[in-house]
Amino acid sequence: MKPKVTLLMITSVDGRLHPSRFTNSPDGTRRDWSAQYEKIHATLKADAWLVGRVTMAEISKAGPHAPSQSIAVEKPLHIAGRSEGSYAVVLDPSGKVHFKPGGLGGDHVIVLLGRKVPDSHLAELAADGVSYVVSEKTDIDIAAMLDILGREFGIRNLVLEGGASTNGAFLAAGLVDEMRILVAPAIDGGENVQGIVAYGDGLAGKLTLQLKSADILDHGVVQLHYAVLPPSTERRD
Template sequence: MVGRVTMAEISKAGAHPPSEPTEARRPIHFARPGASSFAIAIDPSGKLHFSSDELYGDHVVVLLGCEVPDSHLAELAADGVSYVVSDKKEIDVGAMLVLLGKELGISRVLLEGGANVNGPLMAAGLVDELSLIVAPALEGNRGSDRIVEFGEEGLAGRVELSLLACEKLGHGAVHLRYSVRHPSK
């Protein structure tokens, strides 16, 4: 599962209205419920486009905000892409994951989002493990990418990490695995 920015870098497709009239069903359209693996994207405003129903062998499922126009849903459906439209302005990713589990059998999700996706999902208690590979290189630019970001308040007091494993990799890199605990739960 990734956010809109990461998925746009992967899909690279532009807008293309369907060539034939296509029904825009709300709130759910599952084009391939029997798929064995899924590429899930969080796209609140419906800016993502796809040239097919899969990426790297994974069937595409898009989690959308309630204000996405029917024309965008029709484009996704025509491309064979599955989607779930939120009934609220803010996407409740937790509720949508429960739905994907029930309807598509998805029980485990690998989150590979950017900081703006990772932070809110961690704060919401939807992440149970953090896996990091640290390489011996520093970028250090102002505004460099972060792994996790959550507003002004951050995640202090909301999330606690506990080291599960530390594995030495080649070229001086290390793989760190942490369990994620939510003290308020």
């Protein structure tokens, strides 16, 4: 069973996703915006969060390392453990993200991998206590991966947190149920800076957004809550 997927992002008024580049807040600090993000994240009561390769590499900060002993490689699924809190999931088609043993802040790590990822990388993940799912198709079938997360790990509510290409892939595949976009009172303004969603030639004709609510949070942040519907779905009031 596919988990419910909520796309949660914080953005500047001009749609960019790196707060370190934003103009200053009226309070003089950007940390207040992050606090609003974490507050909304907590209200979602998710049992997993998912990011793309680039974002996870920035979080894990680990380099490649060979296992200290021979490890048997399992395919397509290796379950290294279960989480008492939440799961940290990464979409990493080429197997480029590495991890340190022990998970991430107490969250058990699950990696979604492409079919051509070498056994040496799978062995490294297994040695570090990381679970993984290897695609059985040439291109990763994200819907099938989500079904495995629900069936094998009991994940029912997943928060999607980018980056832009990962968000775009999920939206294009019709796998996002709702979006919660937090708009900070700030502007990035840089040229050639990626926004919160990126997908090939765009997403025109692939989905419809229905506004559910717009709420003013602390420190000038606005939360926009949308249901994500198929393109042919009529508006439901």
